[in-house]
Amino acid sequence: MQKDTCVIKDINSKHLLNVNRFVLILIIITYLFSAINSNGFHHPDEHFQLIEFAGLKAGWNTGDDLAWEYGAQIRPALQPYLALVIFKLAGLFGIKDPFILATLLRGLTAVFSILSVLFFISCFKPSIKSRYHPALIVLSFFIWFFPSINVRFSSEIWSGLCLLISVGLVELNRQSKLRYFIIGVLFGLSFEFRFQTAFAIAGIILWLICIRKNSFREILYIFWGGILIVALCTSLDSLFYGQFVFTPYNYFRVNIIENVSSHYGTAPWYAYITSILIAPNFLIGAVILLSFTILLGYDYKNIILWTIIPFIVFHSVIPHKELRFLFPLINFVPFLLIYAYQQIIDRIKKKNFLEIFFNSVLLAMLCINLGGLAMMLFKPAGNGSINLIHYISRKYGDTESLTIYSLKNNNLYISSNSEGLNASFYLPDNLILKDITTEFLTHPEPNRLVVLSKGHYTERVLLEKNGYKMEKPGIPAWIMELNKFYGVFNEEAVPILYTQENDYERDSKIFLLPNPDLLLLQTKGQTTWEEQMVSPPINGFIFIYIYKVSYK
Template sequence: MFNSQSFIITPTIKIAYSKWFLIVLFLYTIVAYKSSGYHQEDEHYQLIEFANYKLGLVPEDRLAWEFKEQIRPGFQPMICYFFLKGFHLVGIHDGYTITFLLRAISGLFSIFVISRFVRVYRSYIDSSLQPYFFLLSYLLWFLPYINVRFSSENWSGLFFLLTLTIIEQFKNNQALKKYLFIGILLGISILFRYQSALLALGIVLWLLLVHKSKIRDVLTTSFIILTVLCLGMIFDYWLYGEITCTIYNYFNVNLIKGVSTSFGVSPFYEYIYYVITAPGPFGIFILLAFLIVSFYDPKNAIIWAITPFILIHSLIPHKELRFLFPIANVAPFLIFHAFLIIKNKLSASTLLINNKPVTILILTLFFIINCTGLIGIASTGAGTKRTAVTEWIHRNYGTDKLNIIIINVQNPYMDWGPPKNTYYSSSQVNLEYVNSIWQEDFLTHKKKGYKNLLVISDEDITGERAIQRLKTFHLVKVYKNIPDFLTIVYRFYDPDMNDLRLNVYEFE
């Protein structure tokens, strides 16, 4: 039998749970609600719209090109399908509400998985630091944003985190069940996102070379992974209506045919840049923590898993920040583990670690920086933040006949076609496009009998004269997708988040 003692909660951890768990739950719910839309299009078009297709709501010819190429695994679209079917049965059909619920479910599952991970890995952390480790594991400022995503990257990463939990929890146990569970969890992780096979490769190598598992047990884990992937073909058949091997299709299309490079090519060091810059002020600490743990604790299973994942991703020309999301949740552990390694290696006088005022000052500074980041990600929408605009309009003018004047083609609606967007399109409103507010016929684009709105970016409000002109038209600002105070926060954390600042004005 497995040793369940590793799940016993110490008094310190128990206090932390009882004091902070509701705060964590509340913050994740807020982020899920405010994080309108998607971080990247695949999160919507290759999951929700595929599920809507199976529900008969979207024709096949309006789906993303990935459907025709059959490169998307059917596992997560099937999960989404049953969620949507359940929502529809209880009368929930509003797309914005449905996507919020999907994010909320993702957030709840993330909290569950992180709680398991923290309880097991707390043994690496000094008891005095365990409450901070607990909090940072949930609330490192960018983690709630990632963990509420109903995306392949997030769900794959969560099952990878469960795998690490099983490995650490039962590291001294050689029972066959352990290897079965590892194989199942890794297989599911790969079914969500095929690139996570690199994480599985690292784990299998660790089992064989570091953990010194029996060849039979390593082969068992590998066989179970392959079995889960073969079972994935059942979900693929459900989605595409014919027998296909999506994992082969995926690598054939993106790597052999090189289709992925048409979406952009980056240098091999791009992920180092992402690690340093994307987490804001914490980026350099995450990179240093990874290097320190790799050097001083090279046999750690986490290092063995994420190293080939990063290295091989770095060799692939097309790179995106979201490709790192599956390993984001290990960042707090690496930070604390690295800190304690350095503390033990160097003298306290060198690091001023035992200097209480210095420690309090450092912790206070980190707390302020992290809370500021949390406020930032909990205050507006996901990705380009366009959908935050359309959701606000939907919530506030849902029953009105709307005429929206769009300046400089900055349409917040996702009116592509194909692929068809069933949730965030402008099908229920009338759009009028103008080049600028200085056009002589600007007011002719208003429509009688409609509620008239103006959508304009900060870049198109060129100065005080432009503001005065808006006032002469009796336009009143009613919404901004990035509040003014957040532009300062984003400039400090990641200036790219300020790329599209849209304002909504209403004609009085």
């Protein structure tokens, strides 16, 4: 193997050196920009089992405030303690704003991602022909969903980055006791961030034994590095929970033996194949699966395959499946694409037609990628709830009381009616949450802050007929338009802030009738009620609106 070198310095041409410096600056700007814009969390676990868990030691939460995983003692404490350290350090500089603190966590993840991917590229560049090196670098950072995922302070990303570095160290193949011990430490960290990576780690160890033919002593150094981290993290877990606890066993018992994870949905064994095909966009997904197949056919001894296959097979067997469970593997995809392309293109003799075909496919993928990248760089995380909380906090938060109306168990600060899903981290002291009632819908109070999801069409129509207007959606409208093609999020779940128009007057009469046929026309003095609107049923009743609108 060639000596590992810095990606930016390993360029023969002075011109290419300048280009790569520019690319490095572009990478840093892109990832930090994504970290700033992606307010919120991709999945509730990213917040409620990490940041809110950190709140137990920071003082804003108690055990009763946390998700059920706390009582089951299945969440490792390493990442919550890491968040706690960042919060304490920020506090030394007077930083207490929750939105800035969350951005710091994403910024830290962005830096970790950039360094990890650059190291991985430097280790595997000898396997890629030099003419494909620029493509490898670009793909490794600018596939359209990479920046938004690689800045997430989630267990999947931190586990995957530790796994990525460890595979890079394995590829270097340097005979050093310290190197093998560090590989073991990284394996341990990857495991403690997310226990399921144990199956990827097992595949790598099998590769070292069966393909690389490493000695028992070398494997033992890896083992001791991993054991050290697991022992230290067990101490952290015991400190966090207040008693001795071995969270890997608890996690296995609860989610595998007791099958609790299946309560959150199940999918067939082939669901991940479908997800890989559809989630990145069909064309890109098809190329990823084709690249995997090519690599399997031409180089079945490749360590990347031995890492990926056990991980995906295990997750395919488990009934509960989520796309985010594959996130630890995403940074292996660019190497997979370039290596497979290199294998197939070098074996084909008649290249004229194929070059036209491949260039056409690449052009289509480039267009898809540019649109998706633009969307994801500006898109808030998830359905935009935290982004809207941020907006409300900045514009309306500086008051004695901040009253927000929303449907019961469907507000910005509570993800659902499940235990421990209150976003205490973002709760201001002056916040008052009120439920939207039938009375409020028929006779809304003036000048209130009302939040409804886009999918609550009936309730939104009621508000709009009574002088409320859309002020701010959690996700910008242009992103929702692009999402119709990319399908990243559920548009119906996007929250919208409604406020009342200042110049609006309404004189209205609202009848609550069990029968929509009983439509009455009323007069008030000499004024005829000019318009009528019949709502869809709410709680078994039909709202009949007969109204007159005037503006000052």
